[in-house]
Amino acid sequence: MSGNRIVTYQGPGEVSIETVDYPKLEIPKEVADAMGVKQAAPHAVILKLVTTNICGSDQHMVRGRTTAPIGQTLGHEITGEVIEVGDDVLFVKEGDICSVPFNIACGRCRMCNEGKTGICLNVNPARAGAAYGYVDMGGWLGGQAQYVMIPFADFNLLKFPDRDAALEKILDLTMLSDIFPTGYHGAYTAGVTTGSTVYVAGAGPVGLAAAFSAQLLGASRVIVGDMIGDRLRQAETFGCETVDLSTDGSLADKIAELLGEPEVDAAVDAVGFEARGHGEGAAEAPATVLNDIMTVSRAGASLGIPGLYVTGDPGAVDDAAKEGQIGVKLGLGWAKSHAFTTGQCPVKQYNRQLMNMILAGKADIAKAVNAKTIGLEDAPRGYQEFDAGAATKYVIDPHGMVA
Incomplete structure (x- = not known):
């Protein structure tokens, strides 16, 4: 793969889709240095994005209401297909479709062992807790993209048990990453x-x-x-x-x-x-x-x-x-x-049970939040309409995989 299209912040009220390097099985250098480990991440996978959503938290950055720098990559609501697997990943396979908690967690620290994955101690040198594509959250690449790297994959990923059933309810299941x-x-x-x-x-x-x-x-x-x-x-x-x-x-x-x-x-x-x-x-x-x-x-x-x-x-x-x-x-x-x-929701405390409710037909969350699918190149329009008060949850479909 030669590149990766990704949504980036370009100043108050402005986002654009830029081409960056295809992701590697590596964690950010600042995180590796803080943890005292190598950048190489054999515990990680690469996902091909099936869906990735625009969140109100993203809007805070895009409005210029945080300290996000120009060029900050965006997107922490991630659902994707595994297309590359690190050597130390044991239980996730290529072809699996998975939900990704927006919290990045190592699965090894005291907070992770207590189920408080929103305040993992090892994935952000600046403070407890990290997220994809967010200011001051560890420097992890955003997921409003074509491809994304997910660390500590065996711990972080929620695999959907049946691919066809997952794709049939993907607009509901995409909400498991965050909202x-x-x-x-x-x-x-x-x-x-x-x-x-x-x-x-x-x-x-x-x-x-x-x-x-x-x-x-x-x-x-x-x-x-x-x-x-x-x-x-x-x-x-x-x-x-x-x-x-x-x-x-x-x-x-x-x-x-x-x-x-x-x-x-x-x-x-x-x-x-x-x-x-x-x-x-x-x-x-x-x-x-x-x-x-x-x-x-x-x-x-x-x-x-x-x-x-x-x-x-x-x-x-x-x-x-x-x-x-x-x-x-x-x-x-x-x-x-x-x-x-207060604080980040510890997504892993709830996502499996809520997945079961969706797959059983007992939680039509996409209908409740009025989910609407758009293409990756339409993300700037989605941000503008959402900021203007649209009663819509915008779901980005980078590869045309949503029926």
Whole structure:
């Protein structure tokens, strides 16, 4: 193979598809140096991408809201066919179609042994935790591409048991790399269970996945809040109730109109640090959603926070927020004895079980998030439409393998 087409960040609001070298069975030099190991990665495989998705986390970089450099490769939602296998890979074979957790994990450190694969200690010299194609996440090449290298393949890959069945449900299965487990993690860590009333902030793909997951977990009522009408209508297609945050009135009052009381049993923040205040034309106010979910969650509730918060935001509204310091009413959460769960979803804790639900026909997640397939060269358009508020999960099909 002579090259590899890949989506790259070219400055605020701009991405392009560039040609880079075909991937080698090697880990990034900075990771190898930090681990004290060779770059050669006989534990790795090369995947031919079957599907790779545009994520809201990618949009934060593309909007210029992170410290991502020009040329940063993109893409951490990866599903692919194994086409090259390292000598130390034992259980993954050429031709296997696999889901790749967006967390890169060594499978050997203390955190991996505890199941906390989102904060692996060996794959990122800068901090705990790594991901493909993301700023400050270890320098790993992105997966919005034709081909990608996956390290520690026996540990990281989730092999689909039947190739034909996988291709038939590939639009659902592609969500296993990130948003389905992430949404499920948000609902699960919020304590959603049989009969729960739930509020999900944000009707983007992760918020929709969280709402869908809350239903799988047995919630009696799921309310989704957003400021974009098309996204709220998408939530309603699978039985959610909605609140329009672009209109006047408090969130608590809006919830009371639906439930008869201003509180819910569990809440999920699927928005993150680019949150806005309420009302038409509201300005950015990054602590809004965190304060909202504390306000409308009952005493003793748990709060799932899969929405992204960063330590460096050059486009923030003030100097404190540029360093990740935002005006959270922690006293409110303390007074109500709330429990908070934040950070990357440890995808491997959930992806196999969710795969089984998909293959059994019990989780039509692609329909819930309104999946739409585009070609690799159409990625810039997909980013633009998603940034404009499209109620769509864009799935890139680099090789025309999706029926």
